[in-house]
Amino acid sequence: MADVEVVEVQTQKFTNNKEIIAYLAEKFPLCFSTEGEAKPLKVGIFQDLSEALEGDERVSKTQLRQVLRQYTSNWRYLHGCREGAQRVDLQGNACGVLEKEHAEHAAEQLQTAKAKLAEKRAAEKAANAKPHKKGRNKISTSGQEAQSRKTNTHLKRKPKLDLTSVDMEKLSVNDVVKVKAGDRTQHATVLEVYKDSARVQLNNGLVISVNADRLFNNN
Structure with a gap:
């Protein structure tokens, strides 16, 4: 078997x-x-x-x-x-x-449990909000610092112009002048003189016509 x-x-x-x-x-x-x-x-x-x-x-x-x-x-x-x-x-x-006393005890337990949960959620919300706020301030501060550096750099790079306008009646051919282009100035030699403008040659060889308000003495 x-x-x-x-x-x-x-x-x-x-x-x-x-x-x-x-x-x-x-x-x-x-x-x-x-x-x-x-x-x-x-x-x-x-x-x-x-x-x-x-x-x-x-x-x-x-x-x-x-x-x-x-x-x-x-x-x-x-x-x-x-x-x-x-x-x-x-x-x-x-x-x-x-019985009534058992029902009241259950109601107290329920109220206590809900209060604890609400307190826990409030604490979690506060804990999560603090880093976020701190990070946001940090970003904001960094942004302000970057903007400040940018502004300072811009101010430092901006040339200080101390220019005197030329007297067109006294301007002559071959005079050396300064020509203003935006915030920059370049040296140039006068080729021709007109009533309210002049034809000049820049140091880089470029020949242009310039209005009187952009011509300054070379001093």
Whole structure:
């Protein structure tokens, strides 16, 4: 007779509370939920869960305690804990009415949780705003410094003009004058003289006609 090989299937345990809550909602859908407003749970629900899941190797009692603590402090659950609301057991059966003091305690927990979240978000917003503001000032300052350097450079490079206009009546051929072109001046030799202008040759050999207001003495 051939030997029969026995294959042992190892059950994989749940690794986080989210998986366990999803499992409980699947196994006890009239009691637990993963969406919408949660129903208030029966007082002593932990004992019922321990007995119902006894032998289930995927979840331990320690995990169940942690999951119930997280589930009952969730905003969905606290919203559902109103005075007069029906508590339910694992099968969804009504198991007593939520008392006023329990409803008030749930409301306080919800208010505290919302306040902590608002405080946390405000702190994160402030922390994110500071570097941004600092960086913006840095960029602005750098821009101002660059503009200042540019302006200073421009001022330094701008030539200082100390020019005296020529007297056209005294201007003669072969006189050396200065010709103004924008902010620059060039030396030139007079070739011809007219009433309000002159024909000159620049040092680079270029011959041009220049109005009197652009001609200055070479001194």
